[in-house]
């Protein structure tokens with residue numbers, strides 16, 4: 001029987017099989033941000049340990065960073081302390097760090113690929129669940145907790161329990177106006193927030209091959225919302241073309257050698273998956289979430305569901321709670337739901353393609369009266385490129401608020417960008433949990449195109465509605 | 467890590483599914499740079515609502531949490547584990563856990579036990595009927611016991627061994643330092659290394 005892409009990568013990184021249920025895996029790259037890491041460094045220091053491979057480690061500042069201006073300091077005292085510790089810890093242990101204001105700074109999952117640090121067949125970890133994003137390159141990328149961060153800092157390895165495999169086949173290609181965000185919301189709505197639990201997902205099929213690297217990152221990013229430990233896409237010509245223009249790539253014969261190796265990193269034709277799901281891309285349309293977890297999503301053409309329509313008592317109870325929290329009445333067409341804020345950003349959708357998609361909708365149009373459209377670039381580079389392409393002018397003419405600083409911003413609501421209690425937003429981020437975008441906030445997860453159209457009408461809308 | 471062998475304590479029946487880590491500890495408390503001091507942040511938003519089970523006087527001092535499916539999904543924040551431990555929980559029993567949360571819990575000595583839905587339902591009923599009834603989580607015999615109920619569970623041998631001995635996972639791994647060095651010698655030379663942003667780029 002053949003081997004899956006994920007298994008090949010896993011096997012190539014086993015330092016030792018313990019026999020007690022875990023494999024000790026070598027980690028090719030550890031990414032760090034200022035949240036979840038101070039505790040790891042404190043314990044490392046207390047134990048008199050050091051960082052084994054600072055050159056396989058990279059830090060950035062993203063969660064607390066301000067977005068209004070580059071010379072602002074972080075207002076929140078504790079958030080500022082986290083950033084300060086990130087700087088002193090990285091300096092002490094010799095870890096390269098992209099500080100706020102640096103041209104290479106941005107959301108950790110956005111900058112790592114930009115810097116050419118993410119390649120097929122690598123193992124990558126980060127103190128952040130959306131590390132799954134980087135599987136778009138055919139890497140094995142996991143989110144980990146602070147104790148595991150400390151473990152990787154000290155040993156460059158991680159004991160991991162073997163995971164199961166799951167294939168998501170996407171038959172056919174997505175219709176115009178339907179993107180990776182809609183595809184992944186449809187998948188999560190179908191398999192649930194635990195549908196991928198304990199599994200590494202591999203996205204396969206024509207519908208995936210047709211996606212750009214940016215779109216694949218969106219897809220893999222939200223894989224964690226289905227409970228999966230990682231998401232992957234086998235590398236192909238699209239991957240190599242993207243990598244070829246990244247900094248620090250091998251050149252000439254060395255490049256050819258790498259590509260030849262990467263070509264071997266595909267699942268064998270006779271590889272078996274523990275679980276398989278098929279989606280028909282042609283049948284999909286824009287999706288939006290109505291509830292308080294990403295599986296509570298429906299087509300934008302649909303209506304807010306009634307709690308009693310769900311199969312299990314637990315789902316009914318969860319739906320009832322969600323409807324109450326979101327202040328929605330069953331049967332309401334989603335297109336009738338008005339929002340007061342639109343947030344375009346986060347590691348799911350803040351790359352240049354996402355900004356272009358929004359600009360295409362906004363060009364020659366205006367943001368609805370009284371609505372706040374906030375656009376936060378995923379990285380300083382994305383912002384620079386958007387300006388070079390003139391997207392900043394499109395945003396300004398439409399009345400959007402295109403922020404200067406890159407970072408997580410209103411996705412995590414750790415900086416000063418947050419919703420007030422009861423405010424409702426359409427957000428291109430990945431989580432609609434209770435209070436996620438600020439205490440008492442209400443979030444509808446959408447694609448960049450739907451976000452932009454919604455900003456124009458003031459109600460959940462797709463570009464086709466304009 | 468704190469050792470875990472056998473623990474008995476009263477329980478909190480949390481009849482909710484999909485309790486993500488944003489609910490266990492809202493993000494505004496994650497600006498702290500400490501591992502401790504998170505007890506008040508545990509379920510902070512739900513505790514502010516009327517009638518939340520954790521706030522019932524008879525649940526005071528409880529140390530076993532009984533939760534519904536998919537406890538600890540979402541964000542990787544280890545604060546969720548620290549907050550549960552700070553509050554006094556030693557074990558969580560649920561039909562299914564978020565993967566990252568589960569890994570974090572076992573690294574910290576908070577035992578997460580997977581039990582079938584029907585067993586959690588029974589434990590809810592028993593502890594709702596009698597808040598004083600103790601729940602025993604026995605890692606030596608891999609059993610959960612409460613009133614007449616006895617339920618076996620499984621845990622990977624590696625994780626179990628570390629918990630039973632209170633072993634530091636890093637020290638455990640460093641026994642294989644020679645294997646790590648040998649592996650490093652075989653890595654593909656073209657693999658990327660990180661660099662300090664150059665002064666010019668700054």
Ligand code: SF4
Nearest residue numbers: 130346347408411412
């Ligand atoms: S953008 Fe949001 S989901 Fe992504 S890393 Fe930042 S806080 Fe996490």
